[in-house]
Amino acid sequence: MNTPTHPTPSPLVPRTVPAALLEALAARFGAQCSTASAVCEQHGRDEGSLVAPPPSAVVFAHSTQDVQDAVRLAAQYAVPVIPYGAGSSLEGHLLAVQGGISLDVSRMNQVLSVNADDLTVTVQPGITRKALNDAIKDTGLFFPIDPGADASIGGMTATRASGTNAVRYGTMRENVLALEVVTASGEVIRTGTRAKKSSAGYDLTRLLVGSEGTLGVMTEITVKLYPLPEAVSAAICSFPSIEAAVRTTIQTIQLGVPIARVELIDANSVRMVNAHSKLNLREEPMLLMEFHGSSASVQEQAQTVQEIASEFGGNAFEWASTPEERTRLWTARHNTYFAAVQSRPGCRAISTDTCVPISRLADCLLDSVAEADASGIPYFLVGHVGDGNFHFGYLIDPDSAAERASAEQLNHQLVARALALGGTCTGEHGVGIHKMGFLLDEAGVGAVDMMRAIKRALDPQNILNPGKIFAL
Amino acid sequence: MNTPTHPTPSPLVPRTVPAALLEALAARFGAQCSTASAVCEQHGRDEGSLVAPPPSAVVFAHSTQDVQDAVRLAAQYAVPVIPYGAGSSLEGHLLAVQGGISLDVSRMNQVLSVNADDLTVTVQPGITRKALNDAIKDTGLFFPIDPGADASIGGMTATRASGTNAVRYGTMRENVLALEVVTASGEVIRTGTRAKKSSAGYDLTRLLVGSEGTLGVMTEITVKLYPLPEAVSAAICSFPSIEAAVRTTIQTIQLGVPIARVELIDANSVRMVNAHSKLNLREEPMLLMEFHGSSASVQEQAQTVQEIASEFGGNAFEWASTPEERTRLWTARHNTYFAAVQSRPGCRAISTDTCVPISRLADCLLDSVAEADASGIPYFLVGHVGDGNFHFGYLIDPDSAAERASAEQLNHQLVARALALGGTCTGEHGVGIHKMGFLLDEAGVGAVDMMRAIKRALDPQNILNPGKIFAL
Numbered sequence: 025m026n027t028p029t030h031p032t033p034s035p036l037v038p039r040t041v042p043a044a045l046l047e048a049l050a051a052r053f054g055a056q057c058s059t060a061s062a063v064c065e066q067h068g069r070d071e072g073s074l075v076a077p078p079p080s081a082v083v084f085a086h087s088t089q090d091v092q093d094a095v096r097l098a099a100q101y102a103v104p105v106i107p108y109g110a111g112s113s114l115e116g117h118l119l120a121v122q123g124g125i126s127l128d129v130s131r132m133n134q135v136l137s138v139n140a141d142d143l144t145v146t147v148q149p150g151i152t153r154k155a156l157n158d159a160i161k162d163t164g165l166f167f168p169i170d171p172g173a174d175a176s177i178g179g180m181t182a183t184r185a186s187g188t189n190a191v192r193y194g195t196m197r198e199n200v201l202a203l204e205v206v207t208a209s210g211e212v213i214r215t216g217t218r219a220k221k222s223s224a225g226y227d228l229t230r231l232l233v234g235s236e237g238t239l240g241v242m243t244e245i246t247v248k249l250y251p252l253p254e255a256v257s258a259a260i261c262s263f264p265s266i267e268a269a270v271r272t273t274i275q276t277i278q279l280g281v282p283i284a285r286v287e288l289i290d291a292n293s294v295r296m297v298n299a300h301s302k303l304n305l306r307e308e309p310m311l312l313m314e315f316h317g318s319s320a321s322v323q324e325q326a327q328t329v330q331e332i333a334s335e336f337g338g339n340a341f342e343w344a345s346t347p348e349e350r351t352r353l354w355t356a357r358h359n360t361y362f363a364a365v366q367s368r369p370g371c372r373a374i375s376t377d378t379c380v381p382i383s384r385l386a387d388c389l390l391d392s393v394a395e396a397d398a399s400g401i402p403y404f405l406v407g408h409v410g411d412g413n414f415h416f417g418y419l420i421d422p423d424s425a426a427e428r429a430s431a432e433q434l435n436h437q438l439v440a441r442a443l444a445l446g447g448t449c450t451g452e453h454g455v456g457i458h459k460m461g462f463l464l465d466e467a468g469v470g471a472v473d474m475m476r477a478i479k480r481a482l483d484p485q486n487i488l489n490p491g492k493i494f495a496l
Numbered sequence: 497m498n499t500p501t502h503p504t505p506s507p508l509v510p511r512t513v514p515a516a517l518l519e520a521l522a523a524r525f526g527a528q529c530s531t532a533s534a535v536c537e538q539h540g541r542d543e544g545s546l547v548a549p550p551p552s553a554v555v556f557a558h559s560t561q562d563v564q565d566a567v568r569l570a571a572q573y574a575v576p577v578i579p580y581g582a583g584s585s586l587e588g589h590l591l592a593v594q595g596g597i598s599l600d601v602s603r604m605n606q607v608l609s610v611n612a613d614d615l616t617v618t619v620q621p622g623i624t625r626k627a628l629n630d631a632i633k634d635t636g637l638f639f640p641i642d643p644g645a646d647a648s649i650g651g652m653t654a655t656r657a658s659g660t661n662a663v664r665y666g667t668m669r670e671n672v673l674a675l676e677v678v679t680a681s682g683e684v685i686r687t688g689t690r691a692k693k694s695s696a697g698y699d700l701t702r703l704l705v706g707s708e709g710t711l712g713v714m715t716e717i718t719v720k721l722y723p724l725p726e727a728v729s730a731a732i733c734s735f736p737s738i739e740a741a742v743r744t745t746i747q748t749i750q751l752g753v754p755i756a757r758v759e760l761i762d763a764n765s766v767r768m769v770n771a772h773s774k775l776n777l778r779e780e781p782m783l784l785m786e787f788h789g790s791s792a793s794v795q796e797q798a799q800t801v802q803e804i805a806s807e808f809g810g811n812a813f814e815w816a817s818t819p820e821e822r823t824r825l826w827t828a829r830h831n832t833y834f835a836a837v838q839s840r841p842g843c844r845a846i847s848t849d850t851c852v853p854i855s856r857l858a859d860c861l862l863d864s865v866a867e868a869d870a871s872g873i874p875y876f877l878v879g880h881v882g883d884g885n886f887h888f889g890y891l892i893d894p895d896s897a898a899e900r901a902s903a904e905q906l907n908h909q910l911v912a913r914a915l916a917l918g919g920t921c922t923g924e925h926g927v928g929i930h931k932m933g934f935l936l937d938e939a940g941v942g943a944v945d946m947m948r949a950i951k952r953a954l955d956p957q958n959i960l961n962p963g964k965i966f967a968l
Contacts, residue, residue, distance in 0.1 A: 141855035230702035383613035481953035
């Protein structure tokens with residue numbers, strides 16, 4: 025297995041932030057602008073393992089007008105602007121690798137309009153996914169996309185996030201209908217409509233979803249909602265091996281069972297989750313599943329999957345029938361990352377994010393598990409396996425160059441394997457600065473050059489989150 | 497109701513095709529290149545009502561290499577290239593409004609690889625949707641997207657097509673996973689992978705889907721397939737009014753019933769279809785529905801919809817339980833357009849394509865029906881109403897300027913109404929040259945300028961299907 029052809033380029037080329045810009049920001053934004061080092065430090069990092077010097081200032085936007093004015097001032101001085109939501113990205117998206125200012129939209133956290141009859145809602149970018157679901161809980165509808173963190177809807181849009189429900193409900197790609205965006209010149213544009221489909225020109229909405237803040241700053245986002253299912257049931261099933269769990273998943277998907285969630289959790293993760301969330305789950309590879317639909321349909325789905333699982337040696341399903349039990353299980357699953365990081369005090373997790381066609385999942389996963397076991401680095405493995413997407417988290421000592429190199433080597437091998445199997449280096453986390461080399465391997469120079477050409481056309485001064493996705 | 501602010505601009509600015517290019521094409525392509533006037537005429541029109549002088553030559557590509565060489569020669573002489581698939585577009589997409597050559601990919605019609613285990617297939621762009629389904633019929637899978645015509649997969653990708661199944665299975669937007677594309681400079685790039693989801697950089701696949709041949713020529717397309725449902729049942733239900741049929745649809749969607757097809761057919765259409773397809777359908781507004789799933793689920797869905805329909809005065813469902821009966825019904829539905837055009841010999845149909853949020857469907861539709869009735873122009877109305885999308889076909893005498901003006905006025909009023917209700921001017925046909933003014937009304941100058949900037953960046957000589965979507 026070779027390492028990638030394209031090493032990750034170094035985008036660390038800070039530009040100067042002139043004092044005149046800081047003065048202009050202070051004049052325009054007053055207390056909404058801070059240059060305090062604690063504030064700048066906090067806005068200059070994310071949940072990933074990479075570091076860079078912090079931005080020179082943070083502007084807290086309260087409105088589209090604020091975003092416009094901040095971007096216009098930055099444009100005037102050709103200074104980078106880095107949109108900031110919940111700070112939960114993993115690939116260095118928020119790092120000020122070319123200097124500049126952080127544009128914090130977390131206070132733009134309102135639900136602007138709920139259109140329950142159309143199953144849509146329009147929000148500001150700073151609202152988090154949990155806050156959104158709280159706000160609409162009386163409508164009988166819900167927003168299904170759930171990355172591990174309680175991320176902001178803006179950040180989720182910018183990274184094309186997904187999560188445990190994507191196998192049934194799709195990702196942000198399928199669920200964002202329309203946007204209001206501030207462009208690099210400070211102009212406000214709207215993309216898409218509330219209609220369910222459209223053939224009206226270039227799909228700017230989909231171009232902006234996943235653009236990681238490099239093409240525009242989102243100020244309003246319209247997403248799809250779904251009726252709360254009439255019936256929900258969750259089940260855990262332990263397996264004698266990861267392979268058995270994965271083969272159960274593959275067959276479930278191939279049969280077209282509309283399973284709502286099917287998560288792989290390896291024995292390491294179960295151990296960490298048990299310790300962190302005070303649970304007593306069997307410390308074996310397991311699938312955590314959820315079925316949505318009418319009562320009859322849920323029963324039928326569960327029956328089918330139970331039969332498949334037992335063919336592969338799965339234990340009897342354990343059911344979580346009350347909402348409280350379900351919430352406890354899913355919260356534990358969502359906390360795997362934090363449980364893992366706590367299992368090795370002082371460590372940082374290097375998280376992988378490959379996604380492969382479902383038929384290749386076992387091939388990709390099992391060889392990578394063998395490599396991780398051989399490396400001696402502590403790790404956990406969880407996966408949205410119904411989508412062919414899974415995450416190793418290598419728990420490294422951040423002060424050990426050897427451990428970091430070893431984890432990066434495992435990641436390189438994994439990505440090379442996933443690409444050879446027709447997959448992608450990132451199912452849901454995005455490229456940021458960490459996967460720039462992988463993107464070149466995956467998409468090829470020609471496609472990345474097309475991305476660069478689009479970026480140059482829409483942001484000629486390269487001020488919107490520069491140094492992310494590709495070198496420019 | 498006002499007419500749109502932005503009239504459709506005239507993109508008729510033919511560029512000269514130098515003799516040297518025609519000689520170079522003849523030398524490279526031999527019998528695969530034709531300048532015969534019948535061939536050029538046939539490639540210079542589509543199924544819509546607009547006309548323009550034909551292209552100067554037609555190149556029949558057999559391979560990606562052929563496409564590359566044709567585009568490179570065109571680029572060398574800065575001459576337009578218009579990709580041509582099945583010729584079934586409706587908005588003037590194929591018209592050589594700036595002159596140039598037609599690049600016919602209909603002979604690139606092979607299935608390149610079926611990945612049944614991953615529910616994907618990779619095809620060349622010239623294969624039609626019916627030919628694709630024939631080719632995979634032994635796999636137990638099917639490709640659901642079905643515009644009225646037996647369009648090519650390339651053309652369907654280029655116009656972001658959908659059809660009767662989109663309410664359940666999505667449109668080309670959701671169903672294209674990956675592309676091979678020849679760029680304006682003749683380079684071959686690949687976008688996307690066979691993985692179900694990805695956050696790897698800009699979503700070039702989704703940018704190209706719906707780009708109407710203006711950003712690249714597709715040479716390979718990977719799309720999703722679906723397991724043939726265990727059970728399928730189709731039903732017809734007649735209603736006392738269009739409103740009753742529409743309200744039944746709205747409630748069905750709002751309840752989250754996973755209906756596979758729900759088509760509105762007005763009394764005019766039923767009359768035309770009866771005459772054309774030798775059927776005896778009741779000449780009242782009707783919904784033509786289909787349910788997919790397990791036997792139990794299909795029964796449950798049908799039961800729910802039947803209850804809703806009867807609340808709105810719908811007659812008892814008539815069931816089409818055999819595959820032959822179902823095929824006959826859906827073929828009749830797909831032939832509505834042709835049945836309608838035959839009902840007024842010599843006429844051309846001006847087809848509308850608005851799509852609105854489902855809650856606004858009745859408001860949008862009923863006012864427009866009243867306007868159409870008052871106009872005296874013969875028309876038919878069909879709709880993928882589960883998506884909020886519907887088509888009036890105004891059957892005009894092409895030699896009557898008054899009728900054309902009257903039909904265009906009806907269309908303008910309809911589009912203005914749809915946009916005011918949060919909808920789009922085109923749900924599935926695309927912009928072409930016919931809806932350029934509407935696109936400006938819908939998206940705004942800023943967003944269309946963003947499209948233009950992307951076009952200029954990726955096709956600086958403006959050779960790929962120029963004069964479509966926006967003036968440039």
